[in-house]
Amino acid sequence: MSDTESKASPQAENRRSRFSGFHARTYEMELLISGAVVFGLIHLPPIIERISTSFLAGLEGNLSLFGFMGQIYLQLVLYGLIAVFVLHLAMRGFWIGLLGLESVFPEGIRWDRVKLGPAMIKRYRAGIDSLAATIEKVDDLCSLIFSFGFLVTFIWIYFVILLVAAGAFAFGFSWLFLGGRSTATVFWIVAGLITGIPVITELIDKALGPRVRPGGAGERIIGLMVRIHYAVSPLRLIGATQLTLSSNISNTKVSAVIVVAMLAMAFLQISGGVLGEGIVRFDSLTYFPDSLREQGMDPGHYRSLRGPNAVEPLTPTIQDDMVTEPYLKLFIPYNPRRHNRLLAEACPSLQPLSKDGLDAGRGTKLEDIQVQDAAACLGSLFSISLDGEGVKDMHFDFTIEQDTGLEGVVAFLPIDELDHGRHELTILAPPKPRQKDKDNKTPQPVRHLIPFWL
Numbered sequence: 001m002s003d004t005e006s007k008a009s010p011q012a013e014n015r016r017s018r019f020s021g022f023h024a025r026t027y028e029m030e031l032l033i034s035g036a037v038v039f040g041l042i043h044l045p046p047i048i049e050r051i052s053t054s055f056l057a058g059l060e061g062n063l064s065l066f067g068f069m070g071q072i073y074l075q076l077v078l079y080g081l082i083a084v085f086v087l088h089l090a091m092r093g094f095w096i097g098l099l100g101l102e103s104v105f106p107e108g109i110r111w112d113r114v115k116l117g118p119a120m121i122k123r124y125r126a127g128i129d130s131l132a133a134t135i136e137k138v139d140d141l142c143s144l145i146f147s148f149g150f151l152v153t154f155i156w157i158y159f160v161i162l163l164v165a166a167g168a169f170a171f172g173f174s175w176l177f178l179g180g181r182s183t184a185t186v187f188w189i190v191a192g193l194i195t196g197i198p199v200i201t202e203l204i205d206k207a208l209g210p211r212v213r214p215g216g217a218g219e220r221i222i223g224l225m226v227r228i229h230y231a232v233s234p235l236r237l238i239g240a241t242q243l244t245l246s247s248n249i250s251n252t253k254v255s256a257v258i259v260v261a262m263l264a265m266a267f268l269q270i271s272g273g274v275l276g277e278g279i280v281r282f283d284s285l286t287y288f289p290d291s292l293r294e295q296g297m298d299p300g301h302y303r304s305l306r307g308p309n310a311v312e313p314l315t316p317t318i319q320d321d322m323v324t325e326p327y328l329k330l331f332i333p334y335n336p337r338r339h340n341r342l343l344a345e346a347c348p349s350l351q352p353l354s355k356d357g358l359d360a361g362r363g364t365k366l367e368d369i370q371v372q373d374a375a376a377c378l379g380s381l382f383s384i385s386l387d388g389e390g391v392k393d394m395h396f397d398f399t400i401e402q403d404t405g406l407e408g409v410v411a412f413l414p415i416d417e418l419d420h421g422r423h424e425l426t427i428l429a430p431p432k433p434r435q436k437d438k439d440n441k442t443p444q445p446v447r448h449l450i451p452f453w454l
Contacts, residue, residue, distance in 0.1 A: 038085045045078050050311050054405040057313035057335060073160045077153055084149025088142060095138045102131055144245075151241045158234035166190040194232050201229040294447040297321065301450045303331070303401075311404045314338070315448070316382070316427050322453050326416035328425065331401055332382060333408040339378060342430050347377040371398065375409050383428035383445070386413065418454055425450040 052071040102108065108131030114121055129137065170187035178186075205222055212218035230236060235243070292298035293315075299305040300312045304320040312333070319329045343350060353366060353374055379396035396409040415423070427450070431443035 035089065038082060038089060041078060041082050041085075045075065045082075048074060048078065050404065053311040053313060057311070057333060057406055069163065070160065073156060073163070077156045077160070080156065081149065081153050084145065084153070088145045088149065091138065091142045091145060095135065095142060098131065098135045098138060102135060105131075108132060147241055148245070151238055151245070154238050155234050158237065162194050162232065163191060166194060197225070198229045198233050201225040294449045296449075297451055298448075301448065302452075311406065313406060314429075314446075316429070316450070318425065318450055318452060321451070323415065324454075326414065328386075328413040328415050328452070330384070330411045330413060330425070330427075331399070331408055332379065332396075332410075332427075333401070333406045334378060338430055338432075339381060342381055343374075343377055346381060347373070350374060350377055374398075378409050379411060381430050385426045386415075387418075387423050388426075415454065420454050422451060422453055425452065 049071075052067070052074070056067045056071065109128070111121060111125055114124075116124070167187055169190055170183050173186050174181060174183040201222075205226060208218065209222055212222060289295040293300075298315075300310070300315045301317055302319070302321050303317045306312070306317075313335055314333060316330060316332045318331075319325070350373060351370060353370065375396040375398050379394060384391045384394065391413060394411045394413070396411050398407070399410045400407050413425075427448040428445040429448060431445050
């Protein structure tokens with residue numbers, strides 16, 4: 001008997017594991033794992049967001065798109081795990097409360113003492129389980145949540161791996177055969193094939209599989225498609241969990257719950273970003289400006305007021321709102337999506353200092369004048385004024401911001417001759433790409449107002 005046949009035999013499929021004696025005590029392991037996972041994962045999202053945002057700030061074009069998708073998927077996995085295990089801990093807490101209630105009142109509900117009318121008692125008694133039955137159902141539900149959480153998470157992780165593989169193939173194919181062009185097109189074709197093959201194979205197998213001639217060409221073609229389907233399907237890793245759930249509950253219900261859970265995770269992720277960016281507000285601050293960037297004191301403009309994980313890839317900063325040093329330290333992030341095209345237009349003779357994308361030339365010896373010219377050109381894209389007067393002869397140097405890892409240029413503005421009190425640093429940044437003003441149809445610069453005190 002072959003290994004495949006032995007795996008598919010009824011005895012092998014229906015036998016119980018050698019750990020069946022622990023089934024009555026799975027709650028102990030579930031509580032331990034849930035608590036440890038929640039404690040460990042709760043600190044990861046801000047760290048992952050800081051690292052990924054810093055990394056994405058240095059990308060443009062297709063690289064930026066792939067990086068953004070990877071960030072979204074990774075955050076979905078993390079938040080999905082946290083949500084599932086928090087829910088599991090809450091349900092287990094409810095279950096423990098029911099156990100304590102049963103220990104105090106072992107008889108459970110005493111319907112003869114319930115002070116309700118006879119019709120209501122009849123209806124509630126038919127619909128409400130006994131305390132013992134409720135405890136068992138909640139215990140079963142907790143175990144299902146535990147397994148289902150890992151199921152959804154592994155599906156997300158599997159798709160991340162497939163998309164990474166599709167992206168790597170697209171970059172390699174484009175670099176080898178297309179001169180680095182059409183990377184996004186190749187990626188979407190490969191990703192479409194990876195996600196479309198399982199669906200098409202399942203439909204064809206259900207519709208034509210029972211009617212094909214055994215040993216014929218149709219059976220061989222469908223068999224080949226099934227082998228390809230199995231190679232790219234997450235069921236090879238999560239089949240034991242998903243098929244157990246779908247064959248014992250309802251395949252339609254399990255699939256629907258998986259889809260709803262994944263969509264809910266995506267919705268929460270997008271909603272959090274929309275609310276966090278201030279695109280949508282839900283409050284009663286009717287006399288508060290929509291944006292502090294140019295109409296107030298935006299904490300993002302002051303490095304000392306940001307949190308340790310805050311990354312602002314488009315926001316110029318100074319060191320503090322109360323400046324005690326004789327110089328104002330101005331840091332301007334370098335954002336390729338905004339600045340690469342403008343640099344090429346503003347300084348046509350400027351030569352790139354490194355290659356776009358994958359570059360093994362880091363550490364290449366460059367002339368000092370090349371680096372200085374590039375830093376000066378990047379700084380020249382911004383119009384800077386102090387208390388309404390333009391600042392001239394500013395010297396910019398390339399640097400990497402501490403903690404965030406953002407790359408950009410820094411300049412030091414002397415302020416030791418300014419009077420004590422409030423001052424304003426105003427920065428006009430290059431306009432957003434394809435941004436059109438409704439009145440004159442021309443892109444408008446992005447204004448940053450940075451008040452500070454001496």
